[in-house]
Amino acid sequence: MRYSASVMTRDQLMEQTFPEKQYLVDGLIADGSAVLWSGREKAGKSLQLVDLAVSLANDEPWLDRAVKGGPVLWLALEESGSTIRDRVRARDGGCGGYPLTILLLDGSVEDEEFRLESSADVGGLVELIDAYKPVAVIIDPLREAHTGRENDSDDMAPRLRPLRRIAHQTGTTIIVTHHSGKTSVTFRGSTAIRASFDDEVQFTREDTDSDTELRGSLRAEGRNLRKTVELVAFDELTYRWVVTNAPAQVIMPNLRRRILHVLHESDEWLDAQGLADLIPGTKLKTIQNELARMSRERPTPFAIDPLVARKESPHRFHGIHARHAEETIIPNSSGNNIGNDGNDEIPVMNGHVPDDEWMFA
Numbered sequence: 603m604r605y606s607a608s609v610m611t612r613d614q615l616m617e618q619t620f621p622e623k624q625y626l627v628d629g630l631i632a633d634g635s636a637v638l639w640s641g642r643e644k645a646g647k648s649l650q651l652v653d654l655a656v657s658l659a660n661d662e663p664w665l666d667r668a669v670k671g672g673p674v675l676w677l678a679l680e681e682s683g684s685t686i687r688d689r690v691r692a693r694d695g696g697c698g699g700y701p702l703t704i705l706l707l708d709g710s711v712e713d714e715e716f717r718l719e720s721s722a723d724v725g726g727l728v729e730l731i732d733a734y735k736p737v738a739v740i741i742d743p744l745r746e747a748h749t750g751r752e753n754d755s756d757d758m759a760p761r762l763r764p765l766r767r768i769a770h771q772t773g774t775t776i777i778v779t780h781h782s783g784k785t786s787v788t789f790r791g792s793t794a795i796r797a798s799f800d801d802e803v804q805f806t807r808e809d810t811d812s813d814t815e816l817r818g819s820l821r822a823e824g825r826n827l828r829k830t831v832e833l834v835a836f837d838e839l840t841y842r843w844v845v846t847n848a849p850a851q852v853i854m855p856n857l858r859r860r861i862l863h864v865l866h867e868s869d870e871w872l873d874a875q876g877l878a879d880l881i882p883g884t885k886l887k888t889i890q891n892e893l894a895r896m897s898r899e900r901p902t903p904f905a906i907d908p909l910v911a912r913k914e915s916p917h918r919f920h921g922i923h924a925r926h927a928e929e930t931i932i933p934n935s936s937g938n939n940i941g942n943d944g945n946d947e948i949p950v951m952n953g954h955v956p957d958d959e960w961m962f963a
Contacts, residue, residue, distance in 0.1 A: 623826065626658070626738060626775045628667040632801060632826035633737075634773040636766040638744075640780045641805035646816050647779045648681060649836060650805060651740050652689045653843050658738055659702040660694075665820075665832055665845050672737035673701035675730060677716055679746035680708055693841040703734055708746075716741070718748045718761040724768075731772050741765075744780040744795075752791030762798035769800075777803075800825045805834075810887040817846065857884070857892050865904050865921030873916045893919065 610618070624633040631637060641647045657664040661671025678686055683706045690702070707716050716723050731739065741747055750757035769776045780795065782804070796802060801824025808818040817835035833846045864880045865872065874893055878886045896903055897917075905920040 624670065625668075626670050627654070627664050628669070629827070629830060630665070630667055630822050630832075631775060631777075631803065632824075633670055633775060634769055635775055635800040635824075635826055636769040636798070637775060637777045637824075638780055638796060638799040638802045639777050639805075640782050640802060642782050642807060645782075645805055645807040645818070646836060647805060648742060649689065649816075649841075650820075650843055651676075651742060651777065651779065652686075652693055653841065655702055655738070655740060656690065656693045656700070659700040665834065665843060670737055673703065673734050675734055675736040675739045676702065676704045677727075677739065677741045677747075678704055678706055678708055679716060679741065680743055682708055683710060689841070701734075701736075703736075705730075716747055718764070719750065724764050728768060728772070731768070731774050736774055738775045738777060740777045740779075742779045744778050747778070752795065755792040755794035758792050759794040759798060762795065766798060766800065801827050810885060857881075857888070858896060860884075861889070861892060861896070862903060862921065865919055868921065871907055871918035871920050873918050875916075877919070893917070 625631060626633045626635075639647055639651065654664055655674045655676055656662075658669055658671055659674045661669065663669060676686075683704075686704060686706075690704075694700075705714075705716075707714055709715070716727070718724065727739070745752070748758075748761050750761055752758060765776050765778065768774070778799070780791075801822065803820065803822045806819050806821070807816065809816055815835050815838070817833075820832045820834050821830070822832075823829040834843050835846045836842075837844055860881050861877060864877055868880075870876075872880075874890045875886060877893070878884055878889045881889065897906065907918045907920065
């Protein structure tokens with residue numbers, strides 16, 4: 603019988619002793635798993651993996667988590683040798699002597715490449731794992747590792763299946779980077795891509811133009827993991843990623859409610875900076891984005907002064923609430939009337955004053 607070694611009854615299965623689950627990075631990356639590491643292009647995935655690779659090879663904690671240290675094998679399919687050299691040197695401070703091995707497969711070495719559809723290349727990967735005994739293999743990026751159509755599951759599934767099998771059979775964690783879609787927060791291409799991996803680590807960049815550091819959220823989930831989210835930032839001085847205490851961009855369903863509450867309680871016109879100062883833990887850019895969205899609502903939930911903002915005179919906002927019910931009401935077609943200063947009549951939208959229940963809906 604062909605599958606005789608795999609056949610067992612339920613009771614035989616219960617009697618089997620399987621290795622306990624272990625982690626390459628405690629609670630974040632399972633040992634001996636196939637991992638899809640996704641994020642937008644140029645978001646910082648390669649920087650994260652340089653830091654991870656050096657940490658693993660030196661048996662150092664990563665993101666304050668214990669690691670299973672050991673040799674690391676990096677298949678660089680896109681980045682040039684000089685780029686990787688500079689990044690590794692920045693990360694390790696010029697101190698080498700640890701087991702990190704890089705294969706430059708970006709085309710700079712003639713006839714040296716790696717393709718998942720090539721049985722010879724996949725077999726070569728198994729030989730490398732047998733020779734170097736790495737705790738992790740990094741393949742960066744997926745797009746350069748095949749010639750298939752990423753939206754076609756029939757193309758992608760058979761190409762990716764060997765990676766998961768190699769990870770399980772050798773106990774080596776295989777990490778493959780992949781781009782997120784432009785209109786999606788998840789990976790690009792067929793769902794067969796995600797299904798071919800045990801787990802996914804996804805980086806979502808959340809810093810704004812006014813931020814001085816690269817930061818965002820790192821989410822891990824899959825067959826081996828409980829869903830975990832870390833807020834991380836890149837420290838350019840140490841070339842390491844660190845866990846942060848607060849999100850770069852506070853995404854809160856009640857941000858609209860908080861803005862309206864502050865405007866409701868204030869006797870003054872407030873610009874975006876003034877609101878940010880009164881709503882702790884919220885970035886100025888986040889406030890500006892929400893104000894822009896709210897300003898497009900009809901009726902508009904606040905008064906705006908001036909009508910046209912200039913750099914030297916930004917928009918100011920004022921709440922509309924019941925205490926102005928006895929004041930003169932001057933409606934206009936847009937739902938906003940423009941006052942000259944905080945002592946003028948408070949514009950009221952659509953000729954009536956909304957009650958508090960409407961204001962905080």
